[in-house]
Amino acid sequence: MADKAALALKGVTKRFGGLTVADALSFEVPAGSRMALIGPNGAGKTTVFNLISGVFPLDSGTIMLDGTPLENMPPRLRVGAGLARSFQNIRLMPHLSVVENVMLGQHVLVKGFASLLSPLAWQRGSRWRQFAEASLRDAGIDVDPDSEVSILPYGVRKRIEVVRALMSRPRLLMLDEPAAGLNPRETAELSAFLKSIAQNGLTLLVVEHDMSFVHDLCDLTVVLNFGRMIYDGPTRAVQDNEEVRAAYLGRRRVLTRGTYPAA
Amino acid sequence: MSGYLSGVLAILCINLIFAYGIFVPAAAGQINLGGAGFQAIGAYGTAWLSSVAMWPVWITIPASMLVAGLIGFLLSFPVLRTRGVYMVLATFAFGEVVAGFLLRTEFFGGAIGMVVPAHVGLPVLACCAVSVILLTFYLMATRFGLLMRSVNDDEAVAVLMGVNVRAIQVAAFTIGGALAGLSGALYAHNFSFVEAQYFNSFLSIYVLLFVLIGGVQTVWGPLVGTSIFTLLPEVMRIGGSWRYVVFGAVIVLMMMLRPQGLVTRAMIERVSPRRLRLRRAVVGGSHGR
Amino acid sequence: MTNKPSLARYRPTIQASAVIGVLIAALLIAAVTFGAQTMARLIVSGLMLGSIYMTVAVAFTLTIGVLNFLNFTIPTLFMLTGMVAWGLVAKGYVKFADGWAWLAALAVGVATAVVASLLVERFTFRYLKMKYGDATEHAIPLVSSLGFLLIFENLVLIFLGSESQRFAVPFNADIHIGGLVVGVPQIVSCALAIAIVATLSFILKNTRTGRALRTIGESPDTASLLGVEVDKVVPVVFILTGLLAGVAGALFTVNYGDVSPFMGDNVGTKAIAAMVLGGVGSIWGSIAGGFIIGVIETLSIYVFGGDSVQMVVWGLLLLIIIVRPQGLFATVSFAKAKM
Numbered sequence: 001m002a003d004k005a006a007l008a009l010k011g012v013t014k015r016f017g018g019l020t021v022a023d024a025l026s027f028e029v030p031a032g033s034r035m036a037l038i039g040p041n042g043a044g045k046t047t048v049f050n051l052i053s054g055v056f057p058l059d060s061g062t063i064m065l066d067g068t069p070l071e072n073m074p075p076r077l078r079v080g081a082g083l084a085r086s087f088q089n090i091r092l093m094p095h096l097s098v099v100e101n102v103m104l105g106q107h108v109l110v111k112g113f114a115s116l117l118s119p120l121a122w123q124r125g126s127r128w129r130q131f132a133e134a135s136l137r138d139a140g141i142d143v144d145p146d147s148e149v150s151i152l153p154y155g156v157r158k159r160i161e162v163v164r165a166l167m168s169r170p171r172l173l174m175l176d177e178p179a180a181g182l183n184p185r186e187t188a189e190l191s192a193f194l195k196s197i198a199q200n201g202l203t204l205l206v207v208e209h210d211m212s213f214v215h216d217l218c219d220l221t222v223v224l225n226f227g228r229m230i231y232d233g234p235t236r237a238v239q240d241n242e243e244v245r246a247a248y249l250g251r252r253r254v255l256t257r258g259t260y261p262a263a
Numbered sequence: 264m265s266g267y268l269s270g271v272l273a274i275l276c277i278n279l280i281f282a283y284g285i286f287v288p289a290a291a292g293q294i295n296l297g298g299a300g301f302q303a304i305g306a307y308g309t310a311w312l313s314s315v316a317m318w319p320v321w322i323t324i325p326a327s328m329l330v331a332g333l334i335g336f337l338l339s340f341p342v343l344r345t346r347g348v349y350m351v352l353a354t355f356a357f358g359e360v361v362a363g364f365l366l367r368t369e370f371f372g373g374a375i376g377m378v379v380p381a382h383v384g385l386p387v388l389a390c391c392a393v394s395v396i397l398l399t400f401y402l403m404a405t406r407f408g409l410l411m412r413s414v415n416d417d418e419a420v421a422v423l424m425g426v427n428v429r430a431i432q433v434a435a436f437t438i439g440g441a442l443a444g445l446s447g448a449l450y451a452h453n454f455s456f457v458e459a460q461y462f463n464s465f466l467s468i469y470v471l472l473f474v475l476i477g478g479v480q481t482v483w484g485p486l487v488g489t490s491i492f493t494l495l496p497e498v499m500r501i502g503g504s505w506r507y508v509v510f511g512a513v514i515v516l517m518m519m520l521r522p523q524g525l526v527t528r529a530m531i532e533r534v535s536p537r538r539l540r541l542r543r544a545v546v547g548g549s550h551g552r
Numbered sequence: 553m554t555n556k557p558s559l560a561r562y563r564p565t566i567q568a569s570a571v572i573g574v575l576i577a578a579l580l581i582a583a584v585t586f587g588a589q590t591m592a593r594l595i596v597s598g599l600m601l602g603s604i605y606m607t608v609a610v611a612f613t614l615t616i617g618v619l620n621f622l623n624f625t626i627p628t629l630f631m632l633t634g635m636v637a638w639g640l641v642a643k644g645y646v647k648f649a650d651g652w653a654w655l656a657a658l659a660v661g662v663a664t665a666v667v668a669s670l671l672v673e674r675f676t677f678r679y680l681k682m683k684y685g686d687a688t689e690h691a692i693p694l695v696s697s698l699g700f701l702l703i704f705e706n707l708v709l710i711f712l713g714s715e716s717q718r719f720a721v722p723f724n725a726d727i728h729i730g731g732l733v734v735g736v737p738q739i740v741s742c743a744l745a746i747a748i749v750a751t752l753s754f755i756l757k758n759t760r761t762g763r764a765l766r767t768i769g770e771s772p773d774t775a776s777l778l779g780v781e782v783d784k785v786v787p788v789v790f791i792l793t794g795l796l797a798g799v800a801g802a803l804f805t806v807n808y809g810d811v812s813p814f815m816g817d818n819v820g821t822k823a824i825a826a827m828v829l830g831g832v833g834s835i836w837g838s839i840a841g842g843f844i845i846g847v848i849e850t851l852s853i854y855v856f857g858g859d860s861v862q863m864v865v866w867g868l869l870l871l872i873i874i875v876r877p878q879g880l881f882a883t884v885s886f887a888k889a890k891m
């Protein structure tokens with residue numbers, strides 16, 4: 001069933017010195033599904049994103065995006081393969097305006113020397129700019145596109161990052177704590193927005209702590225603990241799982257080679 | 264126009280081109296503290312072509328600019344293995360190597376220097392300076408300029424957006440080298456004489472100061488910085504060394520109070536005509552978009 | 553599977569060994585050409601010179617390693633020590649004839665360097681507010697230090713003149729070691745330089761402050777989270793910088809007897825070359841680099857004449873930049889992506 005999976009990890013392992021941050025991870029994200037990646041702090045969720053994006057090379061294992069192996073692909077080519085992500089600590093470019101940040105996300109779709117060297121300002125009516133501005137409006141971001149990003153509220157900046165990620169028309173969108181710091185109303189809006197964009201065959205993989213958001217948005221969940229996967233299945237059955245409960249509520253564990261000591 | 268005034272303006276034009284040669288890589292996040300080395304390559308290249316090969320001005324200048332750009336291209340590969348402070352040191356060392364090499368090599372006149380027969384006057388310098396500035400405005404307004412600024416802001420994320428960061432950095436460094444070389448070539452033809460002692464580390468430091476204090480966020484920055492630091496000393500009649508003490512104190516204060524430089528993006532946005540139109544629309548009660 | 557070919561891991565060692573191999577080969581060729589006596593004399597004076605370069609290089613490397621700050625005032629501090637010491641004598645506050653008075657003058661010089669260094673800390677580093685990081689923000693303290701360089705150097709020019717001056721230390725004893733004549737002051741300074749740097753190395757490894765410094769060097773944010781009082785520890789770097797540059801300046805003054813407002817520039821660029829050669833951020837690298845540059849300088853002056861030094865030293869540097877820009881023994885890794 002590998003060709004039905006938007007993303008397939010097999011045996012993905014990564015060690016930093018003596019610390020195993022990813023321990024033979026294997027799971028699949030079915031195409032068109034919305035999956036949550038959860039786990040206690042330090043479980044390695046952002047690390048998984050970093051491994052998929054190519055920030056770090058794998059020690060072993062494979063990562064397949066729609067059947068294309070990613071693990072040896074240079075990070076900058078992975079966007080072209082259909083991967084996009086947002087970041088836990090918002091990583092917008094501080095000296096670029098809102099629309100410029102979003103247009104950066106389009107980079108992988110912009111082809112040709114001519115478009116590289118023609119002025120952006122003359123393209124105010126151009127399709128790239130219109131695409132960016134329309135996407136911002138669709139996401140409910142109601143600010144002047146030429147404004148500075150640093151003065152905008154946290155929630156707005158988080159959503160701009162999501163829009164930036166969408167610009168490359170990805171097949172898999174990885175969101176790292178998109179609801180962090182949002183109030184309940186904003187969280188509901190975000191959930192509705194994500195559901196609407198996911199309708200066009202986009203696969204979502206979301207790292208989150210907010211369980212009501214997870215239950216609302218994602219029908220599938222993978223739970224990580226200390227770099228190991230301890231659950232892979234429907235979201236509604238997560239809290240019934242023994243090991244998940246133990247991971248969150250704590251239980252004494254024996255130190256095994258190279259893994260984190262008990263919290 | 265008096266000889267004194269045209270002399271000052273000539274220096275201003277040369278400094279401006281030089282400054283933009285430092286600005287372009289800086290806008291992509293690379294600090295080049297060996298600018299004098301590239302200027303020397305341009306100056307000596309043109310001096311040799313002009314006095315020995317006897318080529319006309321309109322060939323020597325582009326030719327030495329090309330050579331400087333080529334060396335910038337070649338140098339970018341090892342230099343781009345470094346970042347931040349380490350890159351500053353690598354480029355600084357390069358500048359010293361060029362100066363040392365030129366000082367020692369009889370082929371280029373050694374310590375005595377070289378005479379440059381062909382002369383180029385202020386109108387040509389001014390033309391070149393204006394062209395370079397306009398070209399830089401253009402470059403920064405393109406998608407290429409956007410990519411450069413994103414590499415400066417957050418290289419790691421730029422990679423993840425699919426940007427070929429390496430290519431951008433090499434291109435920026437090469438363009439910078441070529442512009443610095445151009446400034447050297449024009450200097451050689453205007454002053455009619457080049458000597459290696461002129462292209463020292465203090466020259467590299469000063470031009471870097473013009474750019475960083477003017478501000479690297481916008482293309483106006485180097486223009487403002489260079490103009491102030493080239494013209495102000497002519498205006499200030501404080502005696503000799505005290506002038507530099509004041510200069511130094513101003514630099515320290517600037518870095519304390521306004522490290523982003525004199526001209527920032529926010530400043531430009533606030534006075535841009537489109538913004539003023541928007542503000543009026545909003546005040547007028549409509550949605551303003 | 554992304555397994556790096558095993559050879560790649562050894563590339564740094566191979567590169568470093570290759571460069572060192574070339575240098576040793578050159579030395580051996582020189583030794584054969586000039587004869588052992590001359591060679592020994594040249595190497596000894598090269599090491600003396602190198603000990604001064606090394607001390608200044610260590611000051612540079614320490615500041616970069618811990619604070620990521622290329623401190624251009626270091627050569628100026630070096631110069632301040634010598635010039636202030638001379639100034640005290642010239643203005644009559646210190647009489648050379650009074651026994652060890654010259655030592656007191658030098659001590660005041662070193663103290664001046666330390667105070668100046670702390671001034672730099674107060675007005676550059678303290679104010680560093682990283683509002684939003686971008687790739688050029690590391691240049692802010694660098695530019696500040698350039699400002700201070702201008703201030704200090706020109707104040708000296710104003711108050712102490714621009715001439716080169718004599719500071720002849722009133723004793724001179726020589727030791728004869730197997731046909732070699734070596735001045736006692738030179739041995740003392742070499743030993744002193746080595747002692748200071750060894751102490752520094754010890755401090756960094758074994759004291760709490762030293763560990764705090766290394767933690768800050770690794771990651772400033774983590775350091776404060778771990779309870780390191782960054783604001784109390786950072787000044788230590790500047791004090792050490794002042795001491796190192798100052799003592800180097802004092803040793804230079806005693807050994808060569810000449811001071812000038814420009815004495816820092818030449819030594820500064822050589823010290824930077826030494827640091828780049830040895831590996832920025834590595835103390836042992838700077839030590840090795842300093843001695844290598846010192847010996848190379850003495851040898852090239854002997855073989856090619858005074859003007860050649862620039863070429864040889866900077867030619868070697870160019871080679872390093874092209875082959876291994878982070879230097880022979882660099883320990884710092886650059887690609888730290890923090891996502």
